[in-house]
Amino acid sequence: MTAGGSREAGPGPSRVARAAGLRFRRPTEADYLRVVGVVDDWWDGRSLHSNLPRLWLQHFTGTSWLAEDEAGRLAGFLVGFISPDHPDLAYCHMVATDPNVRGAGVGRRLYEHFIEDARAAGAREVRAVTWPGNRRSVAFHLALGFRIMTGPGTQNLYGTPALAGYDYGTEDRVLFAREV
Numbered sequence: 656m657t658a659g660g661s662r663e664a665g666p667g668p669s670r671v672a673r674a675a676g677l678r679f680r681r682p683t684e685a686d687y688l689r690v691v692g693v694v695d696d697w698w699d700g701r702s703l704h705s706n707l708p709r710l711w712l713q714h715f716t717g718t719s720w721l722a723e724d725e726a727g728r729l730a731g732f733l734v735g736f737i738s739p740d741h742p743d744l745a746y747c748h749m750v751a752t753d754p755n756v757r758g759a760g761v762g763r764r765l766y767e768h769f770i771e772d773a774r775a776a777g778a779r780e781v782r783a784v785t786w787p788g789n790r791r792s793v794a795f796h797l798a799l800g801f802r803i804m805t806g807p808g809t810q811n812l813y814g815t816p817a818l819a820g821y822d823y824g825t826e827d828r829v830l831f832a833r834e835v
């Protein structure tokens with residue numbers, strides 16, 4: 656599958672069974688190598704592991720989540736935080752699920768846990784950004800009730816309203832927001 660990715664084949668019985676037995680828990684620093692080790696694979700071979708330095712599992716574990724199956728295999732993760740500058744906002748930095756369980760609701764459940772964290776902290780909105788060419792991520796966020804934020808400079812990139820060069824001056828981004 657390419658980075659833009661069309662939808663995986665529907666959730667077969669094995670995916671659903673594996674997803675049904677999942678346990679959701681907070682990560683610890685001891686999980687770090689296991690989590691960062693799947694990033695490039697789960698993002699279709701794009702080299703994105705440098706977006707997840709160890710600090711994420713040192714300082715943001717109280718608002719992050721792992722999903723594991725009954726055998727203890729990693730099925731998904733979400734790293735996020737409540738904004739120190741804007742305590743009414745929660746921000747999801749990265750969310751991903753094992754390609755072998757996609758389409759079975761694991762990503763949605765990870766976000767539900769995170770949104771519950773946001774609610775408990777008194778935040779009113781969750782935000783996230785993604786590369787507009789990642790159509791799977793765009794569809795996922797829209798399915799979860801996020802809206803695309805638009806404003807000056809928004810243009811249509813890969814079929815989605817986005818900001819060119821938003822990160823680093825070179826990386827295009829779609830901006831998402833959802834009330835908690």
Ligand SMILES: CC(C)(COP(=O)(O)OP(=O)(O)OC[C@H]1O[C@@H](n2cnc3c(N)ncnc32)[C@H](O)[C@@H]1OP(=O)(O)O)[C@@H](O)C(=O)NCCC(=O)NCCS
Pocket residue numbers: 660661662663697698748749750751752753756757758759760761762763764785789790791792794795796798799
């Ligand atoms: C995006 C991603 C996290 C979705 O995880 P998932 O476990 O397959 O998602 P879910 O099964 O929970 O789907 C939740 C909703 O999103 C929708 N969705 C998920 N993938 C989709 C796709 N490829 N195309 C269209 N809709 C999709 C589903 O229809 C579902 O909606 P529904 O509950 O109304 O049926 C997963 O594809 C992934 O890890 N991608 C690589 C990493 C990435 O791009 N992360 C996002 C940017 S940080």
